[in-house]
Amino acid sequence: MAASSGKQRWAGAVKQVTKSNFAAALQQLRTDVDSADFVAISCRKTGDSVASSRRHPWHRVLPIDTPEVAYLKARLSAESYEILQFAVCPFRLRGYKVLAYPYNFHLFPRDEINLVVPSYSFSCQTSFLTSMAQEGFDFNACIYDGISYLSRVQESMVKERNLIPQIQPVSSCSSLSVADSIFMSRIRSRVVHWWNVCKESSNTIDGWFSRDLIKSLQKLISGTELYGSRPSMSISVCSDRQVQLALQTVSHIHDDIVPLVVPDKSGGPKAVRIVLTNSEADKNLLMTEIQNIENEQNLRVRGFREVIDVISSSNKPVIGYNCLHDFTFIHSKFIAPLPPTLFEFMCSLRLVFTNILDINHLSKEIGPLRKAKNLPAALSFLKGQFFVPIDIELPPKAEENSNKAIHGNNVLQITYLFAALSALLKRNPDGQLPQGQNIMPIEDYSNIFYPLCTSLQEPDDELNYLVEHAKKSSTDNLVFLWGFSHLISSKELKRELQQIHEVFTEDFELQLMDKTCAAVVFSRSGLAEALLKEMESAKFCSDALSMKTSGLRAAGYDAYRKVCMSGLWEADLADSLENIMSGSTNSLSASSEKDSSEVYRRSESTIDLSDL
């Protein structure tokens, strides 16, 4: 097949990056990203919400999930699993020709700086590890030599605990109290004295005092220390305000003094260290020295996140497949903890990546492609249906034959798929590409995610296509039922329900969410509401037939949404629904109030019921 031959062709094309060659690869990547039109990304994780475990089958993103709920589930998995490989491919698109520069970074969340662990623990799904192992992935290399990282938020936390002295901008304090002026004048006199001593001692020729003795005396008397080879002195401070005052005072004394702020272990300022320089040139030299130390420290602290920052600051459109999943991971590992709603997530993501293109969304334009459940299926479909002579040109391999690794080839598949799709989408009716146009009107597609979901049933099925007869249904037509016997099959439950109540004599679909709870979708609207109303009233309970399924409970979609929003993941769905219901009955008014204030778009309540 074409796809497999592609795999062969691409073997060893992706540059594999670990801790040892990270610094060099980062430099190279910077220039590659600068000259690229797009950046494709793809990551390999230790598990995800498309294939969650059997323990809580309802954690998977399902056809009945609204985008909001799908986000919450993606958030859960982004918080549980870890990224082990992150492939980045900056590429240029010239008609049918693609110039690609693929990289594959191996990550491991090691605590590199002994301050913050990027993640305390993470889950692994054995199937994910096994499939990586089958590709010959080297876990030892990944764990021993993987690149660590810190998210932006973690970094700013570390910054506070950073023990490296730093230059701080001077901001003038507005009003000075008496204590302030006393503090300032005392510092002033100390610094001036010190400055004079330093200048004098450099001028005096060695007398009958030995130089060393002078130095030690100086140290005793004026507190002179050495910063590198330059004389320096520490001024103790105990608050940020005092830091500002000290900086202000020092800046007025002489130009050749460079003040640095030394933080203590808890992040607060400990001292201001002033360093004496010889000349303007020497001062500049010191500044670059300090800057270099800071850069080095930053690379150590940020680790792989530098790559994210490079992509982010380039403002190039980022291409991904199943973006909702990948970017929840990226956001939670490299940017900040995930916000509670999809809307906030999208806003926050926009600050970092202005332009994201989801291939899932793009391929919606080409009807049948959206049925493809994974990347290879989409590729082979595309190759079977259309003639798109995409030619990917790769950089020459550094070492021939030595490295046939195929890790990170996904990113090349994404690149290929994107090139083909963009060619298809902008192709004129006569089959010709419009000339001289490199960037297509992608704005129409950017920043819209189309979540991939799996069907509820038969996780055993390795289906490659979602089934055709997609039908739209409103969340209003959905009811969750629980309280039936755990051992019941969906067929039996359906049969029993048909005897219980007249609404079940009409057409409905039923799927077990897990062994405790079932989702029922009515095809006629209004039935769900009627059922819920009647369940609430006592009438239903007295019904003779309901004795069979005593304790049958029902809830609408809102309860399910609330379960996901309040993060009651660690239980069977029935228990979580019960928990939510018991809470909301106590103060019904409060909950309805909340609903009205919620941004509740009508379109969002329409879900894709492709296969229930």
Added chain:
Amino acid sequence: MRNLPLFGARSQTLILWLIPGLRRFSSAASGGGGAGVAVKKVTRSKFEPALEDLRALVRDADFVAIDLEMTGVTSAPWRDSFEFDRSDVRYLKLKDSAEKFAVVQFGVCPFRWEPSRGSFVAHPHNFYVFPRKELPVHGPSYEFLCQTTSIDFLAKYQFDFNACIREGISYLSRAQEAEALKYLSSKYLDGLANSFCNLEEHVDIPLVRTADLFFSERMKTKFQEWRDAILKGSDKGCADKENADSNEMQFQTVFFKMRPAVFLNGFSTHQLNLIQLVVRKYFKDLVYICVVDEDNSWQRRLVYVETEEDKASFMKEVQQDLIRVEKRVESAVGFRQVVDLLASDGKLIVGHNCLLDLAHIYSKFFGPLPSSMMEFILAVHEKFPYIIDTKHLLNSSQVIQFLMKRSSKSLSSAFSLLCPKVSSVYQNSTSSTYVRFEIQADETGSSCFNSGAKHEAGYDAFMTGCVFAQACSHLGIKFEVHTPLCDLARNGKIKNYINVLYPSWNSGTVLHLNTGTESLESGYKRKYPAVIFANIVLIWGFPSKFKPKDLKDCICRVFGPDSITSIFFIDTTAALIQFSKEEFVNEILVLKDTLERVNDPISMLHPLSKLLEGGNTRAANYDTYRDICAASASKVLFADQADSLGIRWKTKLGTGSQETKEASCNETTTDITSLVEHSSEVRADSIRQFKHQISYGDILDSLNVSKSLLGKGMTST
């Protein structure tokens, strides 16, 4: 004198000396590090023969030492074991750890006293274990947690993750095995029954929807075409035609059990049901079956059978497959066979600080862990009647305490102190106080033997066994005299140490396996006075800047300077406060509740209101702490953990202090909903929302800060 290990062609005994060239881990191995001990490395491919060898070795062994390496120990920082943990809380933490983390290495080392040589012969085995999915059934064990620091720790000691993930031996617990068998056979028989019986019976296809009708008709035509094509012997034309017709339903003729068949791929369960009905109704010569294929996924096929007899014989062949599947379940049992072997004939099992190991063994290889410590230890005792914990042995024997000079009780330091002859090269005397150990390597050797290293399960098991044997000798057991040693487990000299476990470093208690009880350890010196759990209040969600001192000030201003016995910070978001009097517990809860209800200026000025700033401070008694520990979630921060349980109240008023007193140590209810029942009607949802927005605003701020920092970095480079 230094002997290099020789791997002779025939079974050969090696005497241990340290080989300098093999000391890869010299930096890590302070004291008894990795000596040149030949540890047998067992992976998937070599498992069967190794198991057979081990059977004989265990049968002849006097005792078997074990040790496990896991992917982690605590799933969240607050799940560490604390002095403030009541024994039921400690068990919940143990249970959580054993349920969440995976075992990646299992060391087994049978020891046998060889009178003719006057030494123990040990056979250290190092099994790589990985919960690989070998059967098309799902289970919670196919997902496990890794603690980053533990993985890093393993990496530091050169753990081979590739061997573990690619070549690790998988396993099923007894419960899983039974479930898998039931599931697989029912699935097989279902498919069979469907196509086997009711042939004469009239089948009705309940077609509610037009789509179903169309689908059934289309399938009928397709099957007809396919069958006709087979009968005509020109299957090619048909396939092409299908290809043109629709893409996702290509019928390619394959052969199944020597009969033409097609795969039914890409259908939903509903459609498959319809297909089954169509087949039963219209096609007597087609059979629908569902079987497990080689890569452990379900395959649905439609098979053509010529006659009724052919159909019957086909069914028989499929049924034979079921036996094959049962075989597969049997082989999927995998590593559990080793555990079954250890449990089978009541051997003396020796481990070092092995309570967690036993919990892992129980949950991975027997079944779900029981809900209380008592049930758990009795269940363990039933499986393993004789267990020695060398940690307890070292701690409680005066003789050994004297020898150890009260140094660290870690396994490696005990090993280097008690067995210097094994662990180092310069102790070369033939003094009789040291027990001699030999390691046997068999002929298949060299390739699968590694030199042992500290924190490798096989080597650790070996060290544990050596420490035990040496300790026995110090306790006065003369191995030379007692030959044969068959009844080491019933020897009076170690009787007091058998089946007594050491629950954790700071509990001051020991567990008695045969009675299921916990008792105070003799000679334990408490650092703090004994904790009175009824006097404890749990507070969480207070302002993050609150330090222990602030908390103490705040509360002492209300209840007086002597009101607090101790404060323990679980993490930065939660604390346990022990009051000097029990009634303070209720008082503070009531006070807090009232302060939160009335929102007047006077209550704002109350000293306690400082603690309530932010509106997220929750408080409850000790039982709530237990309930939160019982929940299966594991958020990094304690406050988030409590949040994830859906706790909506702010203060849980105790229903009288009586109840708290009665709460017995062994009782653990894991009923989360009970937390919610006592809701004090304060809707915290809106507040929580608010809290999120605040924290989210902070996050955005810090983003902007780092963005500007980033910009700075960019310009300067």
